Amino acid sequence: MKFKGQEVNFEMIIWFALNILIIIDILLITIAMLFTLPEGTEMGIQMFDFCVCILLMAEWLINLYFSASKTEYLKEKYNILALIASIPFDVIIPIVIPGINLLRYFRLLKLLRIIALFNMFIDGINRFIKKTNLDKILAGVFLTILIFTGALYIWGTSYSLFDDFYFVIVTLTTVGYGQSQLPFHHS
Structure with a gap:
């Protein structure tokens, strides 16, 4: 794809956009965990988080589909973290176990998601540094x-x-x- 006469890598644009969304999602989840927010704001953060989860799940499934060896893809640590990061725990757990108040544990699961998202972001930054020789x-x-x-x-x-x-x-x-x-x- 060309933009202003320059060749642009479409995969790099998607990777960059996903990392920007991950950073925004980490910040919003952290703010929602630390502060008491109005219900409308909290619902907006949950909806944004759910949309990011859907995008991350789609990326994970596409990568699984195009991987040469599906079992090797599923065994890699990075891919397991990516799968964990793409699961919207806030939405799924109340549906699976109705009537149980697990709000205290949601925070732990959100923390796990934040760690998984942060690891994905750091891995992406490391790939960028190695690809561009920025470390040298x-x-x-x-x-x-x-x-x-x-x-x-x-x-x-x-x-x-x-x-x-x-x-x-x-x-x-x-x-x-x-x-x-x-x-x-x-x-």
């Missing part, structure tokens, strides 16, 4: 900062290690904090 880039930047901070501390006119670190960061980012103003003479 950040390691290079960090190593450069350390080398030049040490060099400035050893061979420069140094005040302290923190000051040298500060000067290196300011120089590398070209921010220029603390630069004095040059006097202008108008004749």
